Amino acid sequence: MGILSNKLFMILRLVLHWTLVVWSCLFLIVLSAQDAPTKDLDRKIYTGKIKSYESRMGPFKLNEREFTVVLKLMTYQGASKGFDETVESFSIVDKEGEVHYQKSFDVEYGNGRFAESIGIWAYALDSRGRKGFLYESGRLKEFISKGHAGVGLILYYGVTPSAPSSGVSYQVFTLKGEHLAPLFSPLTVYGQIYELPHGSNPNARRLFDDNTMRFGVWTGWFEVIVPVKVLDRLRVVSLHYYSTYGYDAFDVRVERRHSEEETFVRLFKSPEISSIPRHVIIKKETKIEFLLAYARVSIESGGAESAISIDKMPWLKVRIDGKEGFVRDAEDLLALGIHPAG
Structure with missing residues (x-):
């Protein structure tokens, strides 16, 4: 009789335990279902304020070929200045529309603005003539060889907010055969990047x-x-x-x-x-x-x-x-x- 009572007690205990587990799961499901409309509403509010558009820089002439930088931007309606627009992605395309390089960025938003704003500026890059010496009339004369226009493409990346003396980097692209490719990953410094002088046209800068x-x-x-x-x-x-x-x-x-x-x-x-x-x-x-x-x-x-x-x-x-x-x-x-x- 004692053994039978113990078995009945164990069965009853297991039933009560699983009943509590089932009810707890049902409670969490109902709670999540109630919270889902709120999250969807927040997402719709954010989506309604965020718009996307496309912007183009160029064309830039490099070695008789033309390239355009295509920016995909996002704007946040009503956000404070400096946090109301950011670059979502960009691509570098040639005249025929072939994509030579593309990159995307993580975009985070909340509290009525973008968490950070990314900006991109592009210019054709002109080379500087080199100094040399020419022996003429019995003496050495210094001369500077002629530079070349459109030897590359330079992109500047700016990020807001950033720590003082930081937040800007740059990257240079040149033609390797038929393809435009970066020479190195974006280069930055704790300090400043000196502005390059104007080049052969308004869209160019000279080294x-x-x-x-x-x-x-x-x-x-x-x-x-x-x-x-x-x-x-x-x-x-x-x-x-x-x-x-x-x-x-x-x-x-x-x-x-x-x-x-x-x-x-x-x-x-x-x-x-x-x-x-x-x-x-x-x-x-x-x-x-x-x-x-x-x-x-x-x-x-x-x-x-x-x-x-x-x-x-x-x-x-x-x-x-x-x-x-x-x-x-x-x-x-x-x-x-x-x-x-x-």
Whole structure:
């Protein structure tokens, strides 16, 4: 009798357990069904405010062929400026309509706007003539060869919102046989990309000397101006053909705040911390010139984007009342009137 009672108790317990499970599942199904119309309504509201349209840039003439950049854009009605439009995708097509390159972006929206806005600008790219020397009438004369129009296509990508000194990248496309293809993944920098001068027509831009683009790499204290060759392959171009203590020389842009207080800096003879510095007094009337930055610059490639970076803090070459030397440490930069930012 006791065994029979135990079996009946176990059966009753199992029945009650599965009854609770079934009712819980039914409750969740009903709850989801009630919530579904709300989600559908939200989706319809968003869809009603978001519209799509197409925009074209070009045509761009490259080696006697024409290419057009076709943008697929989305607009958000009533969104705040800067978050009311974004590029959903783009393609590069030739005159016959063949697609040579295409790319799409993830578009997220909520709170009455796009989460981020992507913009794209395109230009034909003209090469710069190269410097050379010609022996004429018993002397060497410098000349610059003629550049070429339409050697490539350059695309700029802009993203909003972005951190200060970031958010812009660019990519160069050239013809490889019959096909237009990117030379590298979009290249970005913590700093700024210098604007290229106008080229052979309003839709073209011309490269700087040596077929380079210029990047202002922000160190946190000053800007190192880095030229980069962009045709064929990416390559950093320093001012000298040789390195100094393992560093390459680059132009520099420095903002200085003048001070009324007298102080001093440690001026190193060479860009190495083991050299013995001399102390130079800085007064109100002291003349200070910022000459060059000595840095190790590299291009880090990988994944969807490439980036220009500087290894450690660069040395800053200065001239103080005619005395030349190098500084790097924070206390010396502050004594020169240079303050950190960014």
